[in-house]
Amino acid sequence: MAMKVVALAGNPNVGKTTVFNDLTGMRQHVGNWPGVTVEKKEGVFEYNGEKFLVVDLPGTYSLTAHSIDELVARNFLLNGNPDVVVNVVDATSVLRNLLLTMEILEMGLKNVIIALNKIDLAEKKGIRIDPAKMSKALGVPVVAMSAKEGIGVDELKKRIYEMAHGLIKTEPVLPEYDPEVEREIEHITQCLRGTELESRYPLRWLAIKLLQRDDEVMKLVLRYIGEEKLKEIMTHIGEAEERYGRAMDLIIASQKYEFIDGLTHEFMHYTAKEGESLTDQLDRVLIHPVYGFVVLAAVFYAVFKFVFALGLPLQGWLGDLFDSFGQWLVPQIANETLRGLLVDGIIGGVGAVLSFFPLVFLLFFALSILEDIGYMARVAVLMEGIMRKFGLPGKAVIPLILGLGCNVPAVMATRTLDDERDRLVAMFVNPFIPCSARLSVISFLAGTFFSSNHALVALSVYLIAITVALLSAWLISHFVVRGEESPFVIELPEYLIPSWKTVILHSWERSKEFVKKAGTVILVGAIVIWYLSNYPVEIGTGRSYAERLGQIFEPYMRLMGLDWKAAVSLLFGIIAKENVISTYSVIYGVSGGEAMLREAMRHVMTPLQAYVLAVVTTLYIPCIATIGAIKAESNWKWALFTTVYMITVASLAGILIWHMGLALGI
Ligand SMILES: Nc1nc2c(ncn2[C@@H]2O[C@H](COP(=O)(O)OP(=O)(O)OP(=O)(O)O)[C@@H](O)[C@H]2O)c(=O)[nH]1
Numbered sequence: 307m308a309m310k311v312v313a314l315a316g317n318p319n320v321g322k323t324t325v326f327n328d329l330t331g332m333r334q335h336v337g338n339w340p341g342v343t344v345e346k347k348e349g350v351f352e353y354n355g356e357k358f359l360v361v362d363l364p365g366t367y368s369l370t371a372h373s374i375d376e377l378v379a380r381n382f383l384l385n386g387n388p389d390v391v392v393n394v395v396d397a398t399s400v401l402r403n404l405l406l407t408m409e410i411l412e413m414g415l416k417n418v419i420i421a422l423n424k425i426d427l428a429e430k431k432g433i434r435i436d437p438a439k440m441s442k443a444l445g446v447p448v449v450a451m452s453a454k455e456g457i458g459v460d461e462l463k464k465r466i467y468e469m470a471h472g473l474i475k476t477e478p479v480l481p482e483y484d485p486e487v488e489r490e491i492e493h494i495t496q497c498l499r500g501t502e503l504e505s506r507y508p509l510r511w512l513a514i515k516l517l518q519r520d521d522e523v524m525k526l527v528l529r530y531i532g533e534e535k536l537k538e539i540m541t542h543i544g545e546a547e548e549r550y551g552r553a554m555d556l557i558i559a560s561q562k563y564e565f566i567d568g569l570t571h572e573f574m575h576y577t578a579k580e581g582e583s584l585t586d587q588l589d590r591v592l593i594h595p596v597y598g599f600v601v602l603a604a605v606f607y608a609v610f611k612f613v614f615a616l617g618l619p620l621q622g623w624l625g626d627l628f629d630s631f632g633q634w635l636v637p638q639i640a641n642e643t644l645r646g647l648l649v650d651g652i653i654g655g656v657g658a659v660l661s662f663f664p665l666v667f668l669l670f671f672a673l674s675i676l677e678d679i680g681y682m683a684r685v686a687v688l689m690e691g692i693m694r695k696f697g698l699p700g701k702a703v704i705p706l707i708l709g710l711g712c713n714v715p716a717v718m719a720t721r722t723l724d725d726e727r728d729r730l731v732a733m734f735v736n737p738f739i740p741c742s743a744r745l746s747v748i749s750f751l752a753g754t755f756f757s758s759n760h761a762l763v764a765l766s767v768y769l770i771a772i773t774v775a776l777l778s779a780w781l782i783s784h785f786v787v788r789g790e791e792s793p794f795v796i797e798l799p800e801y802l803i804p805s806w807k808t809v810i811l812h813s814w815e816r817s818k819e820f821v822k823k824a825g826t827v828i829l830v831g832a833i834v835i836w837y838l839s840n841y842p843v844e845i846g847t848g849r850s851y852a853e854r855l856g857q858i859f860e861p862y863m864r865l866m867g868l869d870w871k872a873a874v875s876l877l878f879g880i881i882a883k884e885n886v887i888s889t890y891s892v893i894y895g896v897s898g899g900e901a902m903l904r905e906a907m908r909h910v911m912t913p914l915q916a917y918v919l920a921v922v923t924t925l926y927i928p929c930i931a932t933i934g935a936i937k938a939e940s941n942w943k944w945a946l947f948t949t950v951y952m953i954t955v956a957s958l959a960g961i962l963i964w965h966m967g968l969a970l971g972i
Pocket residue numbers: 316317318319320321322323324325335336337338339340341342343344364365366423424425426427451452453454455802
């Protein structure tokens with residue numbers, strides 16, 4: 307006998323995955339952040355000697371076809387023929403949650419059980435719900451639960467068993483609309499009757515979705531009734547909207563809401579609260595239009611301090627470890643080519659990846675904590691207004707801020723964005739944000755050439771980079787990955803103390819993935835660069851492939867006032883941006899440390915040229931690790947497009963600054 311299938315559906319962050327884990331004993335990731343589960347996950351539990359397959363669907367606010375998540379959930383409910391649908395409802399916001407419940411019931415599903423979760427929290431907030439009365443009002447079983455504490459799990463299993471075996475009779479309540487809307491629904495239902503649709507889909511649901519002009523349903527219906535008839539229906543809807551003076555979508559939504567509001571009075575009431583909850587108190591400061599930003603700045607400053615104070619020494623230490631390993635290997639290998647390839651190419655390359663590991667891990671660690679506490683949702687709310695102006699959602703500010711440290715984990719952090727289009731844009735502009743490696747180049751050049759006001763000069767480079775990033779976000783979201791703006795719905799979860807175990811596990815998983823995915827790209831890059839700088843003769847002679855390549859670019863570099871040496875340095879900067887400076891010391895054959903290099907460079911470069919070099923270094927290309935990360939998170943094409951775009955922008959900026967500087971007589 308095939309296993310009975312149980313689908314878990316509900317709004318984001320209501321505790322579906324917690325219920326799933328309770329049922330199946332599995333350990334899926336639970337996060338205090340809406341949108342944690344984006345694909346459906348499956349697991350099995352046993353009751354009364356029978357096995358049930360549980361499917362954890364992504365959380366959605368509705369079942370319209372706005373995003374992939376919503377479609378995944380809807381298609382599963384519509385076509386997956388689950389034997390039982392468990393609709394997880396958050397007891398602390400029943401009104402909003404029941405909107406989805408109503409949509410599920412409107413689909414004509416008769417096998418729905420409501421898991422009324424987070425009753426512990428609801429009680430604390432003074433919300434009293436009577437499950438028996440709620441069950442009566444909705445016509446389906448209601449199981450009160452506190453999934454986090456494992457309360458109600460056994461009853462839920464029992465109900466699922468009974469439902470799957472037809473031992474429960476349900477009479478789901480359906481929202482009632484105004485007579486006029488009902489007439490429209492009836493009219494469309496009539497039009498669809500008699501077609502093949504009738505045996506496959508609930509006609510009333512199709513009719514309501516057509517009234518809401520749901521794209522996917524329109525496409526579906528089109529296949530069965532033809533263009534002519536669909537057009538007729540849509541014209542009819544248009545006329546009805548004209549009579550109302552409002553879109554049907556809005557009318558239906560508001561009437562549904564009123565219906566639910568009336569319903570809840572039958573089973574829910576509020577008792578007097580003992581003052582404000584802690585979450586409310588905290589939010590008065592944390593999402594305050596002024597203090598909120600002060601806290602935001604302080605929090606991210608602390609994250610930076612933490613990550614870099616701890617991460618940079620570890621990075622250096624790991625780097626040294628690989629160096630000494632290489633040194634140790636040198637006398638062991640007789641073949642010179644093999645030795646060079648292994649020690650300088652491969653170990654150098656792998657070392658470069660692995661030495662990023664502490665930074666990546668610590669960043670994810672800090673992020674996971676902020677996420678689990680519930681703070682990230684507040685950041686999104688604070689930044690929404692500003693970021694939207696540039697075509698990005700508020701949450702996208704998090705990866706941008708992280709980019710100041712290192713673009714690699716920052717690119718990976720774009721995963722917190724739900725919308726694919728938003729993710730692509732956020733990933734695309736991220737490499738423009740100057741990472742700490744570029745900070746070292748910028749501060750070296752500023753310090754060497756602009757001793758009196760080097761901080762100001764460095765700051766100006768940052769400002770240029772951030773401006774370019776935001777403008778690019780605007781450009782890309784308006785012209786390349788156009789699409790509907792994802793609606794801004796985010797819940798503000800209760801603040802929680804994070805669980806250290808999940809935080810550590812989660813950051814470990816994420817950073818491990820970085821090494822796996824970005825590793826190959828970096829390795830290949832390191833080998834290529836090694837080859838270019840050792841053949842046919844070693845670099846520093848002016849005749850290595852790397853230097854010859856630089857010389858080819860000389861005319862191009864001249865456009866921005868730079869020479870072939872800059873081209874070679876920038877080439878090596880692709881491996882890691884800090885190489886831009888160290889390459890100069892190789893080319894000039896300076897071995898006497900930083901002071902001598904500064905002296906040597908002052909002789910061959912003007913401050914204007916140095917400034918151009920600083921800007922170009924900041925903008926010209928993502929380093930290999932970042933390219934690898936973008937490729938891992940999207941695809942090759944997007945990584946390549948980002949790279950080409952950055953080279954173009956950097957060249958334009960370089961040329962512009964050089965000529966403006968000349969014109970101003972600097
Ligand atoms: N107080 C309380 N918190 C709960 C309960 N169940 C879940 N939570 C918390 O609610 C948050 C969200 O839980 P998840 O299980 O990830 O929610 P989800 O519905 O799977 O979320 P998405 O996958 O993002 O849609 C987590 O912080 C849980 O610890 C409960 O019964 N009581």
